[in-house]
Amino acid sequence: MGDRTCVLVSACLLGENCKYNGGNNYNQQVIDFVSDKEVIAVCPEVAGGLPVPRKPVELSGGHVRDAEGKVYDKPFQTGIAHTLACLEGKTIDLAILQSRSPSCGVNQIYDGSFSGRKTAGSGLFAQKLKDLGYKVLDAEDMNQMKGK
Numbered sequence: 001m002g003d004r005t006c007v008l009v010s011a012c013l014l015g016e017n018c019k020y021n022g023g024n025n026y027n028q029q030v031i032d033f034v035s036d037k038e039v040i041a042v043c044p045e046v047a048g049g050l051p052v053p054r055k056p057v058e059l060s061g062g063h064v065r066d067a068e069g070k071v072y073d074k075p076f077q078t079g080i081a082h083t084l085a086c087l088e089g090k091t092i093d094l095a096i097l098q099s100r101s102p103s104c105g106v107n108q109i110y111d112g113s114f115s116g117r118k119t120a121g122s123g124l125f126a127q128k129l130k131d132l133g134y135k136v137l138d139a140e141d142m143n144q145m146k147g148k
């Protein structure tokens with residue numbers, strides 16, 4: 001705790017195998033950046049009770065769906081609520097989140113067609129953090145932070 005900068009990070013960026021396909025999104029640049037900071041690793045999808053591996057999902061029309069149309073809104077909302085509850089009382093200086101995820105994407109997400117097409121927008125967790133006033137950074141924008 002103390003005076004150290006506290007950074008919330010998508011756990012998959014730190015190498016945790018919590019991604020839908022059982023892998024991770026290890027990001028050395030993120031890891032280097034947070035090495036001297038307090039880190040809180042979160043995976044809102046796992047926090048919502050979703051398994052690893054799990055079906056890939058995308059956002060469409062405000063709902064979370066897999067390619068067969070099954071809706072996952074409930075575990076996503078549960079995961080967001082659990083994650084926020086864990087953050088209560090903590091001062092988070094910055095959140096660094098995984099790009100294009102339906103949970104964590106900050107700048108862009110897949111468009112719901114499962115065709116690889118992207119659209120401007122945020123994942124549900126990232127949007128919630130933004131709405132609550134957190135400073136949120138997409139992992140792909142880390143180069144802005146160089147030298148910090």
Ligand code: SF4
Binds near residue numbers: 013020101103
């Ligand atoms: S929900 Fe976020 S932290 Fe979890 S695997 Fe997806 S991008 Fe990573």
